Amino acid sequence: MRPIQYYRCLAGIVRREGLRFLNQRGRFIAALVRPLVWLLIFATGFHFVLGVSIIPPYETYVPYEVYIAPGLIGMIQLFNGMQSSLSMVYDREMGSMRTLMVSPLPRWFLLTSKLLAGVIVSVIQAYVFLAIAYFWEIQPPWWGYLTVLPALVASGLMLGALGLLLSSAIRQLENFAGVMNFVIFPMFFASSALYPLWRVQEASLSLYYICQLNPFTHAVELIRFALYGEVNGPSAAVVLLSLLVFMALAIYGYDPARGLIARRVTE
């Protein structure tokens, strides 16, 4: 296989993901409505209940809406990462995954291409959300829209790799409700998405440690700081390290010789 064939394969996978996204208008709208409901209803309701003190990267008191915006972007990427990978498994016992894997290109390349395609879609969703949120006074400085891009790519890759890993390893999660209950909700709630960690620490020390160990917390913090042109070093390190670990395990999971896929009974 020549390099041009690798390129064509990657381009084809990205184009398919884009077309699917455009053609499934329901999925696009659902992906946007979910965080907007949180922003417009949940955040408005809690506006006066939860006060947020001045914590970096914010320089003044910020309304609760502004605080949870990065968490909601993380939510978009979390759903997207789970959906784009796991949807393949639900296509009745890996239908489209099998189509992908009969390609003569190396399997790690196919999985990485699939991951990149999902991330492109999730970054677009995040920007559409930010554009709408602008009218609810979530207005980071203009350069924040540029500096957030690498953070969105990194967190999207990390969450997409987690989805790939789950799709290779778990067969008990029969439907998306299972993923919601056992992956998405715990990751989302046990993180800094909805409340700052110092408040969690006051309430429960063990929950605070769980939040600190949750890679989703660090994806949210990476996005939060990047929106104000700042780099959160520890969070960036955790996100990148998690990405490497999840991706390596996903490639292992799909390895025909050793992977968990071989233990799946397909009849």
Added chain:
Amino acid sequence: MNDDRAKEGSGTDAARSTEAALAVEGLSHSFGARQALRDVSFAIHPGEFTVLLGLNGAGKATLFSLITRLYDHRGGAIRVFGNEIKENPSEALARIGVVFQQSTLDLDLSVGQNLSYHASLHGIAGRDAAARITREIERIGLAERRRDKVRELSGGQRRRVEIARALLHRPQLLLLDEATVGLDIASRQFLLDHVRQLCRDEGLAVLWATHLIDEVDAEGTVLVLHRGALLAQGPVPAVMQAARASTMRAAFDALTQERAA
């Protein structure tokens, strides 16, 4: 340059024509304690239409998963035109076209978009891909449906698109896993005729897995798989004769009962 010539010289025309498109030797596979395949050996040559006959659970799906390298086999060998699937997966997979039991088309994408996605997975794009797609959808008689979404097609038409897709990269070995499940008689016949014609006209080697005995062609070759083991293989008349049966159905019953006894 000299190396190329040496290679060409070593493979005479006779040797090339006898090289098996698919050679399975002593293949065994188990899932935990359950043995799915037991010492399975057979070969398919270019231009041969071979029916793999077996009931549900006989091991057909496992065999297909191993040949397409969804996961590796542990005992035995699988060679596609001499390429062992574990050692040269890329060379082997490039020569295989597959139609899976479950439809794997994107319902929300058009016929053309589905096909061009598949072409790109084989590193084919642009004008070359467009020309191949035109050729394949003309052959299956769906040229005017190119821009239609797959969702709008009937079950039989979707199957035809899957066959077109499996042929885009011009494989020399075509694998079909229960390709006619859920189709009406006319669509089934169309598929069978289409694939048999490909076999004759283009020298394609075909492995057609089914549980429907009436899909076995009287002049074709058959492999009878039962509980993970091959009970019989060869030209249909020879298999019937060996089982002392006058129809393929009787032969299948005799073979599987012998096994049960």
